[in-house]
Amino acid sequence: MSIYGWLLSVGLILGGIIGMIDIIARKNAAIAEKIKSFEEYFSYVGVVILGIGIWNAIYIPQYITGIAQYPVYYIAIIVAVISGIVLGLLLGAGIAHHFSAVEDLVKKISEKLVIVKIPFSIAGIIAGLYLVIATLLNLQF
Secondary structure: OOOHHHHHHHHHHHHHHHHHHHHHHOOOOOHHHHHHOOHHHHHHHHHHHHHHHHHHHHHHHHHHOOOOOHHHHOOOOOOOHHHHHHHHHHHHHHHHHHHHHHHHHHHHHHHHHHHHHHHHHHHHHHHHHHHHHHHHOOOOO
């Protein structure tokens, strides 16, 4: 796996956890307070995931042809790329306040995508973990 693959996999695991923080914070107020101190960094994680997801999206035709040889592995990569783009948009929306020209557009998009935040967070964590484990153990099936 390339450096971009590693960044996407680890970024998806981290981004998926960040995407699930809303659920965690609702159940435990003490954790919610600690999380607030890190919230400003969540947007930067989202921008990195988005950038790497878009970069890897260029290779989706190659991944689709790879499904014939290693179906689970390449389906996980495609899921990782799509999850990376969606999670990147959702998490990176906080940076839009620096650019007032697109802030309203980003807010509208984020509001529409928030209903898919938890499913894409779960898919991102699973795909990221699978890709890390498959690469470390040299498993491609």
